[in-house]
Amino acid sequence: MVDLNIILAGFADAFTLHNLLFVLAGVALGQLVGAIPGIGPVMAMAIAIPFTFIIDPLPAIAFLVGINKGGLVGGAIPAVLINTPGTPDAAATALDGYPLAKQGKPQKATKMALYASVTGDTISDIVLITVAAPLAIFALKMGPVEIFALMIFAFSVIAGLIGKSVPKGIIAAALGLLCATVGLDPEHSTPRFYFGWFELYDGLPLASVAIGMLAISEVLRRLASNTGTVRPAIDYDASQSKEDRRISWAEYWSCRITMLRGAAIGTVLGALPGIGSTAAAFMSYAATKQSSKDPESFGKGNLHGIAAAESANSAVMGANLIPLLTLGIPGSVGAALIISAFVIHGIQPGPLLFEQQGRLVYGLFGAMVMANVANLILGQFGLRLWSRVVTAPESVIFSAAILLCIVGVSLSTGGLFGVAIMLIFAGFGFLMNMFGFSTVIFIIAFFLGPRFEISLSQTLVLLDGNLMGLTHYPLALALLVLSAISIWWLGIRGRNQSTNSQA
Amino acid sequence: MMSITSDRVAGFCSIFFGLVLLFWLTPFATETVDYGWMRPKTLPDILAWILIFAGSALAGVPSEPAGINFLLFGKAVTYFVLIVLGLFAIAHFGYLLVAPLLALAIMLLLGERRWFWLFTGAVLVPAAIWLFIEILLSRPLP
Amino acid sequence: MLRKTILGAIAGLALAVAPGFASDWTPSGPIELQIGFGAGGETDTLGRVVASVMEEQTGWNVVPQNKPGGGGVAMFTGLMNEKADGTVIALGVNMPILINLILRGDQLPFKLDSFEYLGTVTRAQLAIIAKADAPFNDMSSLVEYSKANGGVPVAFDAKPQELILKAINAQTGAGFKLISTKSSAEMVQFILGGQVMASFNAGTHIQYLEKGDIKMLASANDGRHSYAKDILTLREQGFDLYVDPYFYFAAPGGISKEAKTALSNAIANAVNADKVRDIVENAMLTTVQNLGPDGTTKMLNDGLGSVGVLFK
Numbered sequence: 001m002v003d004l005n006i007i008l009a010g011f012a013d014a015f016t017l018h019n020l021l022f023v024l025a026g027v028a029l030g031q032l033v034g035a036i037p038g039i040g041p042v043m044a045m046a047i048a049i050p051f052t053f054i055i056d057p058l059p060a061i062a063f064l065v066g067i068n069k070g071g072l073v074g075g076a077i078p079a080v081l082i083n084t085p086g087t088p089d090a091a092a093t094a095l096d097g098y099p100l101a102k103q104g105k106p107q108k109a110t111k112m113a114l115y116a117s118v119t120g121d122t123i124s125d126i127v128l129i130t131v132a133a134p135l136a137i138f139a140l141k142m143g144p145v146e147i148f149a150l151m152i153f154a155f156s157v158i159a160g161l162i163g164k165s166v167p168k169g170i171i172a173a174a175l176g177l178l179c180a181t182v183g184l185d186p187e188h189s190t191p192r193f194y195f196g197w198f199e200l201y202d203g204l205p206l207a208s209v210a211i212g213m214l215a216i217s218e219v220l221r222r223l224a225s226n227t228g229t230v231r232p233a234i235d236y237d238a239s240q241s242k243e244d245r246r247i248s249w250a251e252y253w254s255c256r257i258t259m260l261r262g263a264a265i266g267t268v269l270g271a272l273p274g275i276g277s278t279a280a281a282f283m284s285y286a287a288t289k290q291s292s293k294d295p296e297s298f299g300k301g302n303l304h305g306i307a308a309a310e311s312a313n314s315a316v317m318g319a320n321l322i323p324l325l326t327l328g329i330p331g332s333v334g335a336a337l338i339i340s341a342f343v344i345h346g347i348q349p350g351p352l353l354f355e356q357q358g359r360l361v362y363g364l365f366g367a368m369v370m371a372n373v374a375n376l377i378l379g380q381f382g383l384r385l386w387s388r389v390v391t392a393p394e395s396v397i398f399s400a401a402i403l404l405c406i407v408g409v410s411l412s413t414g415g416l417f418g419v420a421i422m423l424i425f426a427g428f429g430f431l432m433n434m435f436g437f438s439t440v441i442f443i444i445a446f447f448l449g450p451r452f453e454i455s456l457s458q459t460l461v462l463l464d465g466n467l468m469g470l471t472h473y474p475l476a477l478a479l480l481v482l483s484a485i486s487i488w489w490l491g492i493r494g495r496n497q498s499t500n501s502q503a
Numbered sequence: 504m505m506s507i508t509s510d511r512v513a514g515f516c517s518i519f520f521g522l523v524l525l526f527w528l529t530p531f532a533t534e535t536v537d538y539g540w541m542r543p544k545t546l547p548d549i550l551a552w553i554l555i556f557a558g559s560a561l562a563g564v565p566s567e568p569a570g571i572n573f574l575l576f577g578k579a580v581t582y583f584v585l586i587v588l589g590l591f592a593i594a595h596f597g598y599l600l601v602a603p604l605l606a607l608a609i610m611l612l613l614g615e616r617r618w619f620w621l622f623t624g625a626v627l628v629p630a631a632i633w634l635f636i637e638i639l640l641s642r643p644l645p
Numbered sequence: 646m647l648r649k650t651i652l653g654a655i656a657g658l659a660l661a662v663a664p665g666f667a668s669d670w671t672p673s674g675p676i677e678l679q680i681g682f683g684a685g686g687e688t689d690t691l692g693r694v695v696a697s698v699m700e701e702q703t704g705w706n707v708v709p710q711n712k713p714g715g716g717g718v719a720m721f722t723g724l725m726n727e728k729a730d731g732t733v734i735a736l737g738v739n740m741p742i743l744i745n746l747i748l749r750g751d752q753l754p755f756k757l758d759s760f761e762y763l764g765t766v767t768r769a770q771l772a773i774i775a776k777a778d779a780p781f782n783d784m785s786s787l788v789e790y791s792k793a794n795g796g797v798p799v800a801f802d803a804k805p806q807e808l809i810l811k812a813i814n815a816q817t818g819a820g821f822k823l824i825s826t827k828s829s830a831e832m833v834q835f836i837l838g839g840q841v842m843a844s845f846n847a848g849t850h851i852q853y854l855e856k857g858d859i860k861m862l863a864s865a866n867d868g869r870h871s872y873a874k875d876i877l878t879l880r881e882q883g884f885d886l887y888v889d890p891y892f893y894f895a896a897p898g899g900i901s902k903e904a905k906t907a908l909s910n911a912i913a914n915a916v917n918a919d920k921v922r923d924i925v926e927n928a929m930l931t932t933v934q935n936l937g938p939d940g941t942t943k944m945l946n947d948g949l950g951s952v953g954v955l956f957k
Contacts, residue, residue, distance in 0.1 A: 046684035046711070047640050050697045053920075143840035144824070165510070167560040171517050174553045177546070178524070184715070185543040187825045189804050190534040191715070192543050196752070198722045201715025202683070216586075224579035226613055273831070327837070328849055329830040336685030343690060343928040350852035395615035396624040399606040402586060407598070407632055410645045414712045415723070416594050419645075423590060427583055434576065435513040453546055454825065460540035461822050462798055462840070539823075643677070643708060 010362025013058055014370065022059040023367055026066020027374040031382050033067075034074020037215045037401060039408040040087045040207070041071020045337045049344070057345040057360060062367035064341050068334050069121060069371045072277075072314045073379050076113040080306070081106055081390045082233055083222075084215035084401055088206070088447070089313040091214050091440060092281035096298060096305030103301055106234050106387045107245045112306045114379040115252055116259055120311030122372050123263035124270065124318030128325075129365045133354075136326035139271050141475065144458030147272065149476035149483075151452045154269075154279055156483035158444055160286040160490055168437050176442040179204055180449020187457040197417075205413040205421060209446060211405050212422035213439045217429030219398050219405075226394065233390045233397040247303075255307040258288050262311030269312075270319025273331040277316035278447050282440070284312030290489065318368065324349055325361060509571050514562025521554030585609065598644040602629040670907040672732050675706035679724065681717030681737040687848075687929060691766060691892060692736045694924045698915040705911075716741025718753065721895070725755055729897040731904030734763065739891045739945060743952045744804050757949065762941035763894040763909040766916055770931045771806070771865040771888060772873075774850045775843045776836055777858055784863050784882045787843055788819040796820030800832045800844035805888040808955040809865065809879070812886055833859070847890075851930045872930055886955065889948070891934075893941050909938045 013019075026048075033044040044067050052060035075087035080097030093113055100109035127135065142150070155173075162169030182193045183203030194200040262284040269280040288308035289298045298305050320331035321338070328350030330336035342349050347357055354361055390397055409422045429439045463469035470476055525548060533543040589605035607625040615621060636642050678699075680692035689711060696707040712720035717737035727733040745753060773784070781787045791797045799821040801807045810821050824841050826832050832844040836859060843862060851872060853859035864870050864878040867887040879886050894912050896905065915921055916935045925933045936944055 042684065046689075047642065049690075050693050050709075053694075053697060140834060140838040143835060143838050145840075165561070167514070167557040168510075170557040171513075171554060171561070174550045174557065178550045181546055181550075185533075185541075186827075187539050187541045188534075188536045188543060189807075189825075190536060190543050191749075192534075192547070193528070193532045195532060198719040198753075199714045201718055202713050220579045220582055221575075223582045223609070223613065224575050226578075273834070274827070323834075327830075327834065328852065329834055330685070333683070333685045340685060340690040340693075340928075344694065344924060346923055346927045348852060348927060350849070351856050351858065352852045392623075393615060393617075393620050395610040395613040396620055396628065398613070399609040399624050400628045402609065403602055403606060403629060403632055406590065406593070407636060407644060411636070411642055414710055416590065416645050419590055423583070423587055426586075430579055430583070434571065435509050437513070453541070454827065456546075457539075457541040458824050458826070461824055464822075465540045641706075641708065643675070643710075 006358040007362045010359045010364075011366040013359065013363040014062070014366025019059050019062050019363075019367060020370060020374075022055070022063040023066045023370045024374050024378070026063040027070035027371055027378050028382075030067035030070020030072075031074035031077075031375075031378060032070075034071035035077040035086050035382075035386060036074075037078055037084055037086045037211055037405045037408060039404075039411065040075065041068050042333050042337065043408070043412045044071065045334060049337065049341055052341055053344060057342070057347060058363045058367065060345060061338065061341050061360075061364055062371070064338055065364065065368055066371045066374065068317055068338070069314075069368070069375055070378070072121065072317055073114055073117050073375050074382070076117065076310055077110060077383065077386045078215075078401075080109045080113055081386060082397060082401065083218050085210075086215075088210035088214065088443065089277040089281050089316075090309075091210075091278065091443060092285045092309035092313070093306055094214075095285065095309070095440070096300070096302045097309075099299065100301035100303070100306070101234055104234075105244045105301075106390070107383065108247060109301070109306060110383040110387065111247045112251075112255075112303050113310045114376070114383060115247060116255065116262070116307040116310035117314040118372055118376045118379070119259045120263040120266055120313075120315040121318055121375070123260070123311075124267045124315035125365070125368050125372065127267050128318045128322055128368075132322045132326050135271050135322050139273075139323055140327075142272055144455050144462060145470065145473045145476045146479070147274075147451070148455040148459045149473075149479035150272070150275075151448060151455060153479045153483045153486070154275070154283055154448065155445075156486040156490075157283050157290075158279070158286050158441070159487065160290050161282065161438070162441060163438055165436070169441050172432065172437045172439070172441040173445040176445025177449045177452070179209065179442075180446050181453065186450065186454035187461075199415075199417045203450065204446075205409075205418045206447070207409050207412045208418045208421035209425050210443060211409055212425030213429035213432075213443055215401065216405055216422060216426035217433060217439065219401055220426060220430050221433060222394065223398055231394050233392065233394045234387070251303060255304055258304045258307045259311040261287060262308045263315040266312040266315025267319040270316035270331060271322045273323055273329055274451050276332060276447060277313040279444060280316050281309040281313040282444050284308045325353055325364075327351060328353070511562050512571075514558045514560070517554050517558025517561065519558075521551045521558060524554065525551035582609070582612070585612065593645050598629075599633065602632070670731070670901075670903040672705055672904075673730060674732055675708050676731070677733045678707050678709045679712045679720050679733065679735040680709055681712055681714075681720040681735065683713040684711050687769075688736060688738060688892060690928060691921075691924060694921055695736070695766065695912070695915050698918045698920050699911050702914055702918065703911050715745065718742065718745050721755055721760070722753070724895070724897055725759060727897045729899040729901075731896065731900055731908055733897060734908060735760075735895045736766075737893060737895065738769075739893060739948055740803065740805055740888060740952070743945070743948045746949065747953050747956060757942075757945050759898050760895040761898055761900050761905055762938055762945065763896055763905065764912045764916065764938060765894070765934060765936045765941050765944070766892040766921070767925045767929060767931055767933050768866070769847050769890040769892070769929060770870045770872075771890065772846050772850060772861050772870065772876075773843060773863045773865055773879075774833075774836060774846050774854075774859050774861050776839065777860045779842060779860070782860070782862065783877070784813070784879065784884065787862060788813065788817045791819045791821055791842075792817075796822050797842040798822040798824050798840065800824040800826050800835050800841040802826045802828055802832060802845065805952065805955060806845045806865070809884075809886045809888070812955065813884060816884065848929050848931075871932060888952070888955075889944075891936075891941075891944060893936075893945070905938065913937070 033039045075090040076093045079085035079090035079094035083098040085091045097109045265284045266280045269275045285308045289295050320335040323329040324335045410419050529547045592601040603625045610624050678696045682688040693709045696709040700707045781790045829847045829849040833849045835841040861876045
């Protein structure tokens with residue numbers, strides 16, 4: 001095992017002014033691009049990688065980690081302030097963040113997002129630094145059958161967000177899954193639903209669908225509901241009391257259970273490759289809503305809703321590095337980009353990384369700690385700035401948002417084809433909203449769809465098509481039982497609520 | 504009593520789309536494979552049935568008699584068409600030429616008349632985006 | 646900026662001397678280097694490094710641009726409509742292109758001769774692996790083990806690998822259960838977790854070989870691997886099956902001779918640079934291999950035949 005000297009040397013390597021500057025630059029850039037719809041931290045990292053050739057491995061990787069972490073905070077800002085998530089994983093943050101901002105408390109809402117994000121991130125980093133190896137071994141036990149059961153469980157928890165009408169929720173989910181089937185099918189690699197567009201071979205571009213459905217459709221709705229008067233995007237009362245502008249310690253502390261649960265969900269899902277932060281954020285949000293004494297207050301500006309979503313999506317980031325550093329397996333595109341940065345500097349992540357490059361790994365951990373602190377400090381300034389920016393008239397904010405989405409999506413999907421897809425889904429998202437269908441349910445199903453189909457296919461091959469074979473997989477069985485309990489619990493809650501409201 | 508509500512419309516749309524998917528779209532747009540448990544069409548077929556059943560439930564028992572706000576819808580279509588036209592224009596004439604005009608059109612349509620804000624939205628913002636992407640990140644704009 | 650110009654001038658000089666004859670072709674603007682895969686993969690890393698080295702050596706502005714979709718099919722479809730003036734070049738992998746040309750060539754708007762080929766960077770080394778303590782050491786004992794146990798699960802992550810497994814099933818009655826996965830990393834995970842008994846792999850496994858957690862059963866290329874010279878190929882083990890995935894550069898058809906020569910020389914110089922060699926050796930654990938413009942064209946045309954065999 002790695003000895004203490006290497007750990008200390010690694011941390012000492014990290015805490016230099018030189019590295020601190022790179023971390024600060026990365027976090028600042030990440031917060032900026034995360035806040036711009038359509039570009040996002042992954043795009044920023046891909047662009048930054050060539051610049052990291054010329055610098056040493058540690059500052060290079062610290063810079064990228066800074067961008068990734070900064071992006072998590074940045075993504076929440078437009079979600080909260082104008083209800084247009086800059087990154088899909090911030091969509092859950094918008095559910096309660098935007099209502100709170102609309103009540104004239106944009107700073108309170110964004111600060112809760114910032115604190116919860118840094119808290120979740122820090123918790124998952126601590127897990128990464130201390131128990132990465134055992135967690136990675138646990139992750140190896142999660143084969144296709146277990147992952148399939150986990151997906152079912154995730155769906156059952158997220159079903160709590162389905163809203164008033166069950167058929168509508170099911171239709172939204174089915175449409176999301178259907179859109180996820182576009183492209184090569186997972187078992188035989190034959191193209192489906194591509195209608196001669198080879199750009200669709202790998203499926204509908206995630207950025208186009210997410211930004212179109214969540215951001216542009218919301219901008220359309222806001223544009224359409226404008227009555228000709230010129231308003232600021234957010235009503236912001238500069239004379240409001242201090243309590244409405246900040247998060248008190250008591251408010252933060254009251255969310256501790258919520259954030260711990262969010263961090264736990266984010267860490268577990270992050271340690272398993274391929275599920276992602278969007279699902280983690282929604283799972284945490286749904287679980288918090290289910291366990292709350294007052295589930296009706298969610299979606300109306302509840303601080304717990306913001307805390308649940310942000311703590312979970314940020315925790316995924318640290319946990320994504322668990323399979324990456326211990327096994328060399330990237331858990332997300334962001335993690336895959338960090339691998340390329342390692343590789344470009346001649347370091348191959350994998351089982352030998354801790355032995356061969358222990359000092360560098362602990363240096364990276366040091367940089368992550370610095371990035372969390374930098375996020376907190378820079379975030380304070382950034383939030384104030386952005387809250388000011390959105391007091392500009394709606395006309396400027398929304399036309400700028402449209403231009404940014406067009407530019408960002410065309411950059412991240414490699415051309416205007418992706419922008420066209422974005423507009424199609426913007427129109428579709430608008431119609432769904434108008435008819436009372438949840439775009440959020442659609443997006444979650446769309447994001448989980450590919451992994452769901454391939455793990456179902458792998459499971460069926462492994463079990464020879466016989467689902468009774470599940471009895472040989474105790475972990476999967478346990479997850480399926482939990483899913484059933486979760487659905488049953490939802491049913492009970494639903495019935496109690498309807499009787500209460502009738503009384 | 505069968506009244507036309509938005510839920511009923513949505514339910515029938517769902518049934519119709521499910522049927523189209525099942526009998527026409529999936530057979531047309533997937534390849535036939537003769538081995539394996541999950542065929543390319545397995546999941547789409549299951550989803551088509553779900554759409555048909557859930558659509559029937561929605562059309563049969565509408566949960567609330569909500570109507571459709573046609574004014575809102577019409578305005579949204581206007582903005583949508585404007586953005587689509589903007590995209591075509593960008594594809595033909597490039598970002599630099601079209602972006603300021605698109606921003607200006609959206610702002611005017613929204614009722615913005617103040618010179619300062621029009622200038623900000625139609626000149627400063629597109630220029631800032633151009634500066635950030637082309638110069639700072641050295642990526643080509645569309 | 647000045648530094649770049651000077652570097653460019655020096656590189657230009659070197660270029661003029663090295664390949665034998667001078668070429669004064671320069672691109673009319675920035676060169677877009679299209680990469681047929683999304684950000685964050687092997688091809689992406691490779692493309693970005695080559696772009697930055699080319700920029701350094703030639704002084705041209707080389708901008709990498711991801712064009713994902715169908716393993717390069719979308720990129721090549723788009724390349725048909727790009728200007729053939731040397732300002733757009735593409736980096737792809739031969740296997741998905743060849744397979745799509747064979748399986749659904751009538752639906753593709755391009756043929757192999759729709760493009761000019763500029764060179765290759767490297768050939769990926771594809772291995773068949775198993776856990777170190779598995780009760781078999783080569784393909785025939787894997788087949789025997791599978792038969793004795795009613796068919797064992799074996800993982801793949803691309804069509805040609807699936808076809809190889811199906812061919813072995815047909816040839817020997819091994820009864821492998823074919824588990825489709827998304828990446829080499831996922832396959833290593835399933836091997837280590839014991840969910841599959843064997844799998845293909847293109848590099849993630851090498852550290853595990855070193856560490857002793859994983860062993861290699863065969864090379865799936867038409868040649869043994871540089872890091873495991875004693876492991877026999879599938880062909881040497883009696884299965885006449887192989888895949889040779891090459892990373893290659895192409896330009897739109899109709900590009901001028903001068904531009905093609907200048908670009909292929911620039912690529913050749915970049916591929917020979919230490920930085921590119923390092924990446925190929927560190928990341929893909931193989932060696933750089935540039936077949937040159939004619940060699941690349943021949944490799945692709947031959948590939949149409951050798952890959953076609955897998956589908957029979």
